[in-house]
Amino acid sequence: MRFLPLIAGALSLVAAHDPRSAQAPLAAGTPIAPKVLIVSMFAPEDVWSDRLGLTHNYTLPLLHPHFPAVHCDAAGDVCQVTTAMGEINAAVTITALLLSPVFDLTKSYFFFAGIAGVDPHYGTTGSAALARFAVQVALAYEIDPREAPEHWETGYFLQGTSEPNTIEGVLAYGTEVYELNTNLRDRVRGFAANVTLKDSDAAESFRSKFDYAPANEPPALFYGDVATTDVFFSGHRLTAAFANITSLWTKGQGTYALSAQEDNASFEALLRAHRIGLADFSRAILLRTASNFDRPPPGLDALTAMRLTDSGGFVPSVENLFAVGNPIVQGILDNWAEFAPGVPVQDGWLHAGDGAGATLWANHAADHVA
Ligand SMILES: *[C@@H]1O[C@H](CO)[C@@H](O)[C@H](O)[C@H]1NC(C)=O
Numbered sequence: 001m002r003f004l005p006l007i008a009g010a011l012s013l014v015a016a017h018d019p020r021s022a023q024a025p026l027a028a029g030t031p032i033a034p035k036v037l038i039v040s041m042f043a044p045e046d047v048w049s050d051r052l053g054l055t056h057n058y059t060l061p062l063l064h065p066h067f068p069a070v071h072c073d074a075a076g077d078v079c080q081v082t083t084a085m086g087e088i089n090a091a092v093t094i095t096a097l098l099l100s101p102v103f104d105l106t107k108s109y110f111f112f113a114g115i116a117g118v119d120p121h122y123g124t125t126g127s128a129a130l131a132r133f134a135v136q137v138a139l140a141y142e143i144d145p146r147e148a149p150e151h152w153e154t155g156y157f158l159q160g161t162s163e164p165n166t167i168e169g170v171l172a173y174g175t176e177v178y179e180l181n182t183n184l185r186d187r188v189r190g191f192a193a194n195v196t197l198k199d200s201d202a203a204e205s206f207r208s209k210f211d212y213a214p215a216n217e218p219p220a221l222f223y224g225d226v227a228t229t230d231v232f233f234s235g236h237r238l239t240a241a242f243a244n245i246t247s248l249w250t251k252g253q254g255t256y257a258l259s260a261q262e263d264n265a266s267f268e269a270l271l272r273a274h275r276i277g278l279a280d281f282s283r284a285i286l287l288r289t290a291s292n293f294d295r296p297p298p299g300l301d302a303l304t305a306m307r308l309t310d311s312g313g314f315v316p317s318v319e320n321l322f323a324v325g326n327p328i329v330q331g332i333l334d335n336w337a338e339f340a341p342g343v344p345v346q347d348g349w350l351h352a353g354d355g356a357g358a359t360l361w362a363n364h365a366a367d368h369v370a
Pocket residue numbers: 055056057069071
């Protein structure tokens with residue numbers, strides 16, 4: 001439980017570091033302090049604004065030109081922002097939001113809710129996953145496999161190393177791995193425990209090509225970690241390589257289950273805000289629903305599975321962001337007295353805001369190689 005005294009220390013620095021203090025106060029006065037801030041990555045993931053009546057728009061500088069405003073309900077309890085896709089868009093939008101004087105996000109729960117590719121050994125199209133780890137798997141060296149030593153199974157190897165599947169001597173940038181609050185994850189999973197996930201005939205038909213579970217079973221809610229990379233990869237070989245890199249960075253505790261393009265970047269912005277008391281990293285929740293498989297079913301090649309057929313997963317994945325996510329949003333609002341002070345983090349949590357920040361897991365992994 002070393003988190004609590006540390007955050008108190010971090011908060012005492014706010015007055016000195018708060019960039020908002022340098023700006024003129026808003027005419028309207030008090031900043032909006034949402035209890036839940038929902039983060040979408042592209043337009044179809046905003047299943048929230050219409051359904052939750054987020055009709056109050058706040059245009060902020062430095063958001064993406066296609067998504068210039070944060071949308072909030074009348075009370076300012078729930079807000080939604082869309083980052084636009086990819087790591088760079090996510091990092092810039094979340095940073096702009098965290099520094100905006102319009103919002104006070106110090107007590108907000110950050111609910112990242114987007115679609116993803118799924119490893120068919122952990123889920124299926126329409127499945128929903130709550131993550132502990134986000135790992136930036138492609139922050140690595142790469143040699144085209146056709147030019148790599150013959151015995152290599154992948155051209156990706158960690159920076160500072162000279163072959164795949166080792167972390168010894170690694171050169172960490174510090175953005176490779178983010179660990180979230182698992183007590184918070186367990187608590188909010190309970191809110192969605194009885195949800196029946198949406199499915200479609202098209203998704204059901206495509207998944208029947210797999211001859212193993214859970215790929216060929218109806219969608220379910222599960223715990224799974226997310227690989228972040230701007231490269232939209234697919235196929236058996238790259239997924240094997242990135243699953244191994246996930247395992248290396250998390251000392252075997254993380255399990256690659258989903259692939260997406262933003263989380264590592266959003267979390268870096270959030271962690272930097274956490275260090276100066278502008279946000280609380282222990283209040284981040286990551287939900288990803290599966291719109292597609294990350295590799296082909298038996299009988300199809302990677303390109304055909306990725307681009308030339310439709311797995312039917314897109315519609316149920318978007319619907320399930322709301323089906324699973326809304327009970328979580330409402331659960332936090334309905335139980336605000338419990339959530340307001342924060343959910344205590346797990347023992348040994350490595351993002352305690354003690355200055356070393358994001359490099360902690362990296363060092364942890366690197367320091368402990370056999
Ligand atoms: C708020 O933003 C949404 C989405 O961009 C837009 O559809 C809506 O018209 C805006 N509402 C107002 C009052 O400007």
